[in-house]
Amino acid sequence: MKILILGPQGSGKSTQAELLAKKFQWPHIEMGGLLRSAADEDTEEGRKIRLSVESGTLVDFGPTVEILKRRLLKSDCSQNYVLDGFPRNINQIKLFDPPLDKVIYLTLPDEIAIKRLTKRGREDDTPEIIRQRLEIFHNETEPVLDYYKGKGILEEVDGTPDIETIFNDLTTRIENSDGQKPTGNFKN
Numbered sequence: 061m062k063i064l065i066l067g068p069q070g071s072g073k074s075t076q077a078e079l080l081a082k083k084f085q086w087p088h089i090e091m092g093g094l095l096r097s098a099a100d101e102d103t104e105e106g107r108k109i110r111l112s113v114e115s116g117t118l119v120d121f122g123p124t125v126e127i128l129k130r131r132l133l134k135s136d137c138s139q140n141y142v143l144d145g146f147p148r149n150i151n152q153i154k155l156f157d158p159p160l161d162k163v164i165y166l167t168l169p170d171e172i173a174i175k176r177l178t179k180r181g182r183e184d185d186t187p188e189i190i191r192q193r194l195e196i197f198h199n200e201t202e203p204v205l206d207y208y209k210g211k212g213i214l215e216e217v218d219g220t221p222d223i224e225t226i227f228n229d230l231t232t233r234i235e236n237s238d239g240q241k242p243t244g245n246f247k248n
Contacts, residue, residue, distance in 0.1 A: 061085075061234065062159050065144040066204065068197045069190060070173030071219040072226060074167065079143040079227050088138045091145025094127050095119055098138060116168030116189035118148060118196060127155045132158060143155065149200035162237060164230060165206040166219030170194050 063080070065075040074090050081088035099110035105123050112119040128146050131137070143160070147153045173194060177185045208214040217229055 061140055062161045063142050064085045064160050066169050067219055068173050069193050070176040071166040071168040073144045073166055077142040086140040086142055089141050089143045116192045121152050134191045163214045165216045166221040223234050
């Protein structure tokens with residue numbers, strides 16, 4: 061099963077994706093982590109990505125898509141994966157629409173997102189940069205939800221409860237998908 065988890069910054073999408081990947085023994089493809097790793101490389105691509113990450117703007121579509129394509133081509137992603145952080149807008153989908161069976165959207169009010177993110181203590185998690193990212197999310201990423209809703213694969217999940225409550229909800233939804241119970245060797 062190929063799953064995408066979407067949500068605003070602070071919704072816990074990466075945490076939930078990691079937990080689901082561990083439970084079902086699927087690869088966790090976290091776009092932010094892939095981009096941060098690329099930003100650490102001393103290449104022209106890495107320097108451009110680092111500048112975007114530090115300023116709170118989206119990384120250019122081309123490098124983002126290429127980094128993700130390279131990762132999804134690895135053999136461990138042939139049947140199952142949990143993806144988070146891509147696509148962030150309709151233009152990215154036009155460049156690359158990854159194969160997905162289910163899209164889960166973790167909803168979260170902006171005030172809670174800001175509160176959660178400032179507690180993380182990361183250098184790029186200042187209230188100003190967080191507000192910038194949330195504005196980008198609302199303007200650019202929310203239309204992606206309509207795209208997946210039109211495909212009939214979008215499910216909304218409340219992202220405000222504690223981690224365990226959300227995880228139990230997601231696990232139940234995945235295990236009940238089409239009456240199939242996923243395992244580490246689950247095949248679509």
